[in-house]
Amino acid sequence: MSGGRARACRLLAVALTAAVLQATPAPAAEGPPDGVITWGASADRLGEGVADRGYRMVVRTSVAGSDLRIRLSNAFGDRPVTFDSVYAGLRREGAALVRGSNRRLTFGGARSVTVPAGRTVYSDPLPGRWAAAADLVVSIHSPDAAGPATGHGMAMQTSYTAQGDHTAENDGARWTGTVGSWFYLDAVSVRADTGTRAVVALGDSITDGWQSSTDLDRRWPDYLARRLRQADTDLKGVANEGISGNKVLADGAGQSALSRLDRDVLSQPGVRTVFLFEGVNDIKAHTGVTAQDLIAGYREIAERAHAAGKCVVGATVGPFKGWSEWDPAGEAVRRDVNEFIRSGGEFDAVTDFDHILRSPYDPERILPVFDGGDHLHPNDKGMQAMADAVDLTSLDCGTAHRADR
Template sequence: MQQKQQKQKQQWVAAWTAAPQQPSTGFTPNWSQQGFSHQSVRQVVRVTEAGSSVRVRLSNAYGTAPLRITGATVARGDGGAAVRPGSVVPLTFDGARSAEIPARGQLAGDPAELALKAGESVTVTLYFAGTTGPATFHAQGFTDSYRAAGDRLDDVSGAAFTERTESWYYLAGVDVGGGAGGGAVALFGDSITDGFGSTPGADRRWSDALAARVDRPVLNAGIGGNLVLNDSAWYGERGTARFGRDVLDQPGVSTAVILQGLNDIGFSEAQAQGYDRPTFFPAPVVSAGELIAGHRELIRQARARGVRAVGATLLPLKGSDHWGPHAARVSDEVNRWIRTSGEYDGYVDLDKALAAKSDPDRLAEAYDSGDALHPNDAGYARMAQELARVL
């Protein structure tokens, strides 16, 4: 009872998030479909807010059976799977070391006494004595997570964690208490928000670059391949369906920045060019009006929760597999609406900021990761610079 009362009184602010996805193959090898059995999983995240206590949120959103957590710990990271000696803190759930999360459910842990600084690396280690089945996860973490046999909750060296992937499993959020409180900025979108094209393991996504520029928490709610208007087996529920869970329900969020739509208009172009990949489905030909209606729904949801909605213009995409006559026309129409309609509470013009001087439809070479679609580290830094000016 005391733990429940403490949990209710504490004011929490999200310091890190990852949008949950259903188990899938993904672009890189992951453990989501096989799940875990008598294993420990150690995940490293970088918090964007300081606090005197920490709370971990876990998700079984796509589980078809209850998930049994045998034990969990949190600690300060010390590089790779290692943790700072003396920093390992057991996590409890309503006072118990173990917990069960219902199918399709989520769970927030009790407060743990661990003072953190903004920008600090934190590890969350989960131990599963039983067999989980397929795991709710976030496919593209662009940083390593680790797996070891047996109970390694208190392992400091990390030497036992010999397996790794670039995905997060069951971990949906890390909150801090006792900090400045509130004012979090949530970046919502697809692979560009997720950080595709940035240097793995270097924290160079545009959310990382923004966190270094603003004195407030920054959350990354991107899912690679995500669509505004349609659900995808690989790329998550449509943006209008997941926005509440992945952005508006995050504690302390006051601003949502929406950068999404290139996949809605680009998947059909990719198919027309012969890119017959299972990832490019569904791929209806989407009009500017349909995509704008999707953005209006996101704005409506944000305002209903008292959250400021900032629109980001779609980036140049000429030369990519998403480019074609229809995508060119629709991206221009949607960007014109974002700039001129006044329907968003503010906007950031990433299209103009990252465009090549010689061709405004193309990413500048200095900002291109190599596929004419996703920015590189410098491009993400420029995006953060532009957004910081309007927050």
């Protein structure tokens, strides 16, 4: 064989090897990246996966930074799922993107990734600077999704679907379906300025945003993120890990707060503070849960978060008289639980949402101006009042339990 022909064969072999590597799905890998979480949504089982469907999901960033990474979750799947095309860009309007902003994400250098059942995977960093309060659009396509899908059911945000792979397209012409959930995507992080950290809100439907305005980012953690952006603090990231109907102690609407604490909160990058606001669903379910049961659950969450080096802020359970499940016995449990949260000394700081939301004329009821209509969930004004009630200095617990110590 001549030297020229041999060299051509070697070049062809290299090209073929590169093509095979590019087409081969990268293995899933876990472990948080460097950086700070800029958006998050708790994972749950979300119906059945559909093969050859694309999802174009709109999420709002909280902290600016570079080297954006996303986390894809198959936490509730019973089989592997492959994502063969994943893009991230900035929204122009609807499902249409800002021209030139839509770029491919890779996983271990490959365009495709297979996530085993029960696992998550981070993308490679995507170069460039990403602004705070931006409408980030993550488009994904799976050729083989089946079985239980993982996602977040109540997004309070319109996203889009398409048949086939249209992830690379800037316009929204093929993205004709709409959906009020996020599929497979459960976290986005960036490399932020040195010292920047995040707050994670662990909660139920009030934190998830029910009764706030869809597509306007008026959940109370959204209002908190706006305040933090304007404040002289290095706490800039906010992740909303609320699930509608969620409980502290028992699985049901999502895994319990105790069961999902590691995945939804402690595994996220750059977290300094855990903001715990949950318990009303345990109380109103009439399953025999006592104040001491809930207090034990709160203590375990605080202990585990402190062991991970996090600051922990507890929030009192709000009033819900007028809701169909309210009764005097449940109200007594709520009162005892709130007394513990305020004075038990388990938390590094306390935000008294009960005090902010309750009516001065009937403290067992939500103030009418804050009532979203069902006597449990605050409206937009109530959500803003909750965020305004948070003492921003309390979110950073000095040096006692810093995430970056």
